[in-house]
Amino acid sequence: MTDLTQRTDIPSPCYVLEEEKLIRNLELMQRVQDASGARIILALKGFSMWSCFDIIKQYLHGATASSVWEAKLAAEMGKEVHAYSPAYKKQDIDELSKLVNHLSFNSLSQWQAYKDAMSNVSVGLRINPEHQEAETPLYDPAAPGSRLGIRASELENIDLSGIEGFHCHNLCECDSYATERTLLAIEQRFGKWLGQLKWLNLGGGHLMTSEGYDVEHLVTTLNAFKQRHPHLNVILEPGSAVAWQTGPLIAEVVDLVNNEGDIAILDISATAHMPDVLEMPYRPHILHGFEASEKAHTYKLGGNSCLAGDVIDIYSFEKPLGVGDRLQFEDMMHYTMVKTTFFNGVEHPAIGILRKDGTFELVRSFTYEDFKGRLS
Numbered sequence: 001m002t003d004l005t006q007r008t009d010i011p012s013p014c015y016v017l018e019e020e021k022l023i024r025n026l027e028l029m030q031r032v033q034d035a036s037g038a039r040i041i042l043a044l045k046g047f048s049m050w051s052c053f054d055i056i057k058q059y060l061h062g063a064t065a066s067s068v069w070e071a072k073l074a075a076e077m078g079k080e081v082h083a084y085s086p087a088y089k090k091q092d093i094d095e096l097s098k099l100v101n102h103l104s105f106n107s108l109s110q111w112q113a114y115k116d117a118m119s120n121v122s123v124g125l126r127i128n129p130e131h132q133e134a135e136t137p138l139y140d141p142a143a144p145g146s147r148l149g150i151r152a153s154e155l156e157n158i159d160l161s162g163i164e165g166f167h168c169h170n171l172c173e174c175d176s177y178a179t180e181r182t183l184l185a186i187e188q189r190f191g192k193w194l195g196q197l198k199w200l201n202l203g204g205g206h207l208m209t210s211e212g213y214d215v216e217h218l219v220t221t222l223n224a225f226k227q228r229h230p231h232l233n234v235i236l237e238p239g240s241a242v243a244w245q246t247g248p249l250i251a252e253v254v255d256l257v258n259n260e261g262d263i264a265i266l267d268i269s270a271t272a273h274m275p276d277v278l279e280m281p282y283r284p285h286i287l288h289g290f291e292a293s294e295k296a297h298t299y300k301l302g303g304n305s306c307l308a309g310d311v312i313d314i315y316s317f318e319k320p321l322g323v324g325d326r327l328q329f330e331d332m333m334h335y336t337m338v339k340t341t342f343f344n345g346v347e348h349p350a351i352g353i354l355r356k357d358g359t360f361e362l363v364r365s366f367t368y369e370d371f372k373g374r375l376s
Contacts, residue, residue, distance in 0.1 A: 013273070016249075016352050019356050032222075036219045040238065043242075046240050046242070047242050047335075082104075084126060085106070104126045106150070126167040126168070127190055131170060138279060141170050155193065168203055169204060179202065179221055183221065195231075198231070200229075207238070209245070210244055210245075247332065252325070265302050276339070277312055284313075287327075298314060337351065342371045348366040350362060
């Protein structure tokens with residue numbers, strides 16, 4: 001891992017995308033596309049750093065959006081635009097009909113209400129395979145009682161004329177074997193309708209760029225499915241996998257206090273800048289950071305907001321921390337920047353790119369006007 005904590009040209013706090021690592025991930029995805037015939041698009045809900053669209057569009061077929069605003073951003077890539085939302089308003093449909101190439105409805109009622117407005121769009125339905133693979137309940141679209149997707153029983157005796165595809169998303173940072181099981185579940189429950197479709201969108205959660213992921217098995221799985229259904233174009237829309245391990249969040253120690261243990265207060269906030277730490281929850285990896293008490297100096301790391309629970313976790317270090325020391329939180333590009341807020345008016349991290357040649361480009365820094373502009 002690249003140690004960026006000593007670079008004086010990188011401000012704190014700052015999200016830093018490492019260009020070389022992004023390209024590495026995209027090259028792997030290109031190999032998957034070439035070997036399987038599947039089309040991979042970027043899910044903006046996981047990674048929407050538009051300043052690197054010029055790189056991404058060289059490898060992927062486009063982007064997928066969860067809203068009108070994301071669709072407008074996806075259109076700026078200049079390639080395919082796909083969309084899915086749990087529900088659309090009429091004004092959403094009016095705008096999306098001019099922006100997207102593919103659009104999936106979450107319910108039969110929404111499709112029936114708006115299908116006439118989608119004459120120039122390839123229309124699909126989101127299906128619920130009733131097959132669970134996600135380990136965290138918060139991120140499990142196939143959990144019992146889910147509001148996401150149409151069950152096979154709801155499609156019985158329904159005329160699906162005009163529907164060109166099915167969209168299935170039930171994975172979350174899963175391996176290729178979860179993809180294989182999901183395809184089998186789709187065939188089992190929805191097989192009778194696959195013959196009349198043109199495409200199958202398998203959503204996101206395919207963590208193909210992570211260490212240990214069996215890429216060859218994914219390719220074999222996709223090719224086997226293609227042999228069984230040669231008329232179907234398969235689409236994957238990962239968000240995490242595109243930006244997986246492509247850059248850190250740099251933070252700085254602002255103060256040190258003691259209350260039944262040493263506490264380091266940082267210039268970032270878990271709730272505002274890395275909310276999955278609290279929502280999943282999960283423990284982010286810190287470069288040169290260790291488990292509590294594993295090394296000589298242990299600290300609880302707290303955010304700089306007034307939320308009492310704005311605590312990242314407890315870590316130990318080989319050397320004591322001091323005010324002004326920097327910490328590097330790894331793997332902070334996906335599902336992190338897209339979830340940030342201006343809660344408490346805490347300084348929002350800047351955004352930058354570490355180019356392949358080692359130079360740092362500050363893409364965006366935030367000001368009071370950005371904070372004020374979120375309010376009225």
